[in-house]
Amino acid sequence: MSRRLARAAKGAVFPEDNDSAFLLDVHRRAVPTEAMPHYRDDDEVDLVIVGAGAGGSVLAQRLARAGWRIVILESGPFWDPDRDWVSDEAGQHKIYWTAPRVIGGEDPVELGKNNSGHGVGGSMVHFAGYTPRFHPSDFETYTRDGVGADWPLSYADLKPHYEKVERELPVAGQDWPWGDPHSYPHAAHPLSGASELGREGARKAGIEMRVGPVAIPNGTFGNRPHCIYRGFCLQGCKVNAKASPLITHLPDAIAHGVEVRADSHAARVEVAGDRVTGVTYLRDGVERFQRGAAVAVCGYSIETPRLLLLSATEGWEDGLGNRHDQLGRYLMVQGASQVAARFPQPLRQWKAPPPEISSEQFYETDLARGFARGFSIQTVGPLPIAWAEHVLADGHWGRGLREYMRDYNHWTTLGLLCELLPQARNRVTLADEHDSHGLPVARFDYTQCDNDRANIAYGTKVLETVWEAAEAQDTLTIDRYAHLVGGARMGFRPEESVCDRDQRVWGLANLFVCDGSVMPTEGSANPALTIMALASRLGERLGKRLVTASAEPAGAASYTS
Amino acid sequence: MARSFREAGHLPKQSADGEPRPPEELPRQRAGLTPQMHGRYPDYDVLAQADHWDPVTRELLESRAREVPPVTVFTAAEEACLRPFLDVVLAQDAEPRIPVFEMVDKKFAQGKLDGYRYEDMPEDPETWRRVAAMLDRVARERGAPSFAALDDEARDAVVDAFSEGELESEDLNVSRAWSVVMRGALSEFYSHPWAFNEIGFGGPAYPRGYMRMHQGPQGREPWERPEAFEEDPVIDVPRRGLK
Numbered sequence: 001m002s003r004r005l006a007r008a009a010k011g012a013v014f015p016e017d018n019d020s021a022f023l024l025d026v027h028r029r030a031v032p033t034e035a036m037p038h039y040r041d042d043d044e045v046d047l048v049i050v051g052a053g054a055g056g057s058v059l060a061q062r063l064a065r066a067g068w069r070i071v072i073l074e075s076g077p078f079w080d081p082d083r084d085w086v087s088d089e090a091g092q093h094k095i096y097w098t099a100p101r102v103i104g105g106e107d108p109v110e111l112g113k114n115n116s117g118h119g120v121g122g123s124m125v126h127f128a129g130y131t132p133r134f135h136p137s138d139f140e141t142y143t144r145d146g147v148g149a150d151w152p153l154s155y156a157d158l159k160p161h162y163e164k165v166e167r168e169l170p171v172a173g174q175d176w177p178w179g180d181p182h183s184y185p186h187a188a189h190p191l192s193g194a195s196e197l198g199r200e201g202a203r204k205a206g207i208e209m210r211v212g213p214v215a216i217p218n219g220t221f222g223n224r225p226h227c228i229y230r231g232f233c234l235q236g237c238k239v240n241a242k243a244s245p246l247i248t249h250l251p252d253a254i255a256h257g258v259e260v261r262a263d264s265h266a267a268r269v270e271v272a273g274d275r276v277t278g279v280t281y282l283r284d285g286v287e288r289f290q291r292g293a294a295v296a297v298c299g300y301s302i303e304t305p306r307l308l309l310l311s312a313t314e315g316w317e318d319g320l321g322n323r324h325d326q327l328g329r330y331l332m333v334q335g336a337s338q339v340a341a342r343f344p345q346p347l348r349q350w351k352a353p354p355p356e357i358s359s360e361q362f363y364e365t366d367l368a369r370g371f372a373r374g375f376s377i378q379t380v381g382p383l384p385i386a387w388a389e390h391v392l393a394d395g396h397w398g399r400g401l402r403e404y405m406r407d408y409n410h411w412t413t414l415g416l417l418c419e420l421l422p423q424a425r426n427r428v429t430l431a432d433e434h435d436s437h438g439l440p441v442a443r444f445d446y447t448q449c450d451n452d453r454a455n456i457a458y459g460t461k462v463l464e465t466v467w468e469a470a471e472a473q474d475t476l477t478i479d480r481y482a483h484l485v486g487g488a489r490m491g492f493r494p495e496e497s498v499c500d501r502d503q504r505v506w507g508l509a510n511l512f513v514c515d516g517s518v519m520p521t522e523g524s525a526n527p528a529l530t531i532m533a534l535a536s537r538l539g540e541r542l543g544k545r546l547v548t549a550s551a552e553p554a555g556a557a558s559y560t561s
Numbered sequence: 562m563a564r565s566f567r568e569a570g571h572l573p574k575q576s577a578d579g580e581p582r583p584p585e586e587l588p589r590q591r592a593g594l595t596p597q598m599h600g601r602y603p604d605y606d607v608l609a610q611a612d613h614w615d616p617v618t619r620e621l622l623e624s625r626a627r628e629v630p631p632v633t634v635f636t637a638a639e640e641a642c643l644r645p646f647l648d649v650v651l652a653q654d655a656e657p658r659i660p661v662f663e664m665v666d667k668k669f670a671q672g673k674l675d676g677y678r679y680e681d682m683p684e685d686p687e688t689w690r691r692v693a694a695m696l697d698r699v700a701r702e703r704g705a706p707s708f709a710a711l712d713d714e715a716r717d718a719v720v721d722a723f724s725e726g727e728l729e730s731e732d733l734n735v736s737r738a739w740s741v742v743m744r745g746a747l748s749e750f751y752s753h754p755w756a757f758n759e760i761g762f763g764g765p766a767y768p769r770g771y772m773r774m775h776q777g778p779q780g781r782e783p784w785e786r787p788e789a790f791e792e793d794p795v796i797d798v799p800r801r802g803l804k
Contacts, residue, residue: 086618087767090752097676104680112676193776228770238615238767344567345777346788350762352774384762388747397724397743398717399652400573403581405751406601407572408760409788443680473569 021222023251029081048292053122055515056298057245062539064256076119078262105445121246135179152501161533169243173212178360192352194412201470215243294510294549301484321505328428335418336482341472354381371454393478485522510549595759605786630667664749
């Protein structure tokens with residue numbers, strides 16, 4: 001479609017091969033499951049998927065359309081937003097992965113509500129909603145900048161899938177000038193007063209910010225209602241306006257024969273020779289085994305390595321795909337420090353979706369800054385508990401903290417997404433303690449490198465410059481992390497990665513990893529869209545038999561792209 | 562007290578002495594409740610909007626506002642220490658108080674976790690216990706029988722040292738312990754509708770949503786109330802000799 005036509009059609013284009021938005025009910029928020037099939041455990045389905053998040057759901061939808069019979073095992077519940085979710089910050093604790101995990105290293109990364117989802121829809125149920133693409137440079141940071149790693153595929157491989165997923169979510173935003181310049185299927189949302197100040201301050205500081213890209217339709221979309229600007233994106237969207245695979249891909253997947261088996265916790269992927277045979281899982285305290293001709297592990301950067309480690313067996317003594325001690329390594333998070341600013345007039349930063357405007361002006365390497373790679377700037381809209389954590393992090397308690405809290409409505413907040421580099425020492429291992437299923441829990445060790453610290457420090461200075469230009473009266477700063485990426489990365493050789501460019505685990509012809517853990521670098525972009533685009537690409541290649549789950553040696557499949 | 566909140570001199574980092582303005586100078590709450598009954602929005606009661614919330618949310622918020630959960634996890638000795646500690650760190654120096662101690666106890670009674678534990682820290686309930694023991698021990702070192710027996714100034718000094726990571730403990734990483742207990746306490750305090758009233762937060766917004774997102778008074782929904790920038794007349798009128 002030409003750019004002019006695309007602009008004329010903004011808001012009116014629906015995906016051709018995903019009816020999810022129309023399969024939802026107009027009068028209730030729950031995904032209709034009346035027609036969902038139920039497969040027997042001993043029925044060998046074409047694919048068993050572990051995890052109903054961004055990767056697993058998109059993969060299931062693509063392959064269901066190609067006629068595959070699929071079971072998705074999901075550890076958490078199948079949410080009914082009307083019944084299960086509340087419009088309350090504390091009351092939505094249930095949508096986070098809160099089972100025990102251990103964190104260590106010199107810069108431990110807090111998990112739970114910060115980056116780990118639970119239940120059908122996965123972490124995208126609580127993701128803010130930003131859906132930027134990666135830049136072409138992200139796929140070759142080693143070649144270009146001498147840091148990180150090159151991907152075994154390029155931006156061109158993902159571009160058609162970025163476009164496809166952007167239409168499915170759909171994404172709203174201004175024309176995007178950074179990376180590979182592109183437009184969005186929906187026009188940008190109106191800007192809140194609080195975000196106007198950030199955009200104006202940035203302009204005065206010589207920084208361009210644009211509205212979006214946000215995975216919330218501007219208007220209705222099929223049977224999904226208009227956003228009501230209530231600001232609870234990180235608590236799960238009770239409206240069905242903000243995209244998550246729960247509403248963007250699973251309705252269509254179910255209509256094409258996918259069974260989403262909730263409350264089913266995968267315990268082990270079973271192996272026979274150089275093939276996997278299915279997944280052992282726990283449901284209602286009973287151990288069961290679902291047979292499958294292929295398995296895709298889609299549990300994200302902590303649970304995917306954990307499951308592959310827990311699946312250790314004869315021939316794979318250190319875990320599946322871990323013959324070269326690569327599993328669980330190169331796990332990344334993004335530096336996500338935030339600086340809030342105070343203004344004379346009330347702003348009520350909790351109204352409107354937290355994701356509103358962003359800048360990728362500092363995304364690429366500029367050696368004059370003294371470090372490689374860069375960062376993005378984005379608005380955030382902390383609700384009261386998150387605001388209290390922000391005030392606490394700036395060093396306040398007692399009466400001082402209560403005063404800053406009472407001043408809540410006068411503040412607005414910008415955050416960073418700093419690209420932190422992949423390092424072998426940042427990894428998931430199994431801890432000595434066990435979860436409620438009796439399985440060893442994950443331990444995640446994380447330590448920044450000098451480049452990471454320089455990036456975060458520089459980015460924080462830029463935010464302070466923006467607020468100075470905006471003539472803020474006071475600022476408050478919190479250092480934190482966001483997102484998880486890597487842990488089972490794809491690569492060119494088994495000695496330096498866990499899976500190949502088709503996300504197939506080295507040495508196991510029918511075992512795939514399809515989530516954020518396969519990504520070799522993280523960019524300064526929120527990972528959701530790229531996880532979905534990777535799943536869309538893998539789904540297309542499996543569906544068209546460009547890659548097969550047959551017994552041929554891994555990596556020998558013919559490539560067309 | 563400033564006559565308007567357009568200036569920022571009431572904030573600790575902007576005031577001459579590094580202290581916030583005394584909250585007693587704020588207007589008394591006239592609609593609904595706030596912790597200690599002072600606030601910036603004296604005519605705003607978020608619970609008056611409950612009819613506009615979806616039923617699941619309404620039930621949760623109304624019960625949270627009503628409920629003082631029974632104490633089942635912490636011992637009487639721990640309670641004797643943690644209650645005054647929470648009063649200090651949350652500046653709850655008078656009734657009505659948000660029952661944060663009971664709310665934290667209830668969270669642990671229900672076995673709710675946050676999804677991570679630092680490798681050098683125990684489970685969260687044990688961290689709280691060790692914090693209580695540490696505070697009492699520090700108080701004894703400073704010549705009082707317990708933390709609860711310290712006067713206000715001495716309590717502030719102990720808490721200040723705790724917040725700076727300057728207390729010593731054999732079984733706790735003190736900086737991380739401060740973060741664990743403070744974030745636990747703040748998560749309960751700022752989930753309470755009385756706190757929403759105090760800070761002027763719109764609270765649950767489903768299914769109604771918001772229609773006004775502008776800066777200044779234009780950004781106020783019809784059911785929201787303005788900030789009260791005037792002083793409490795009960796204090797202000799006699800001080801200015803008007804009566």
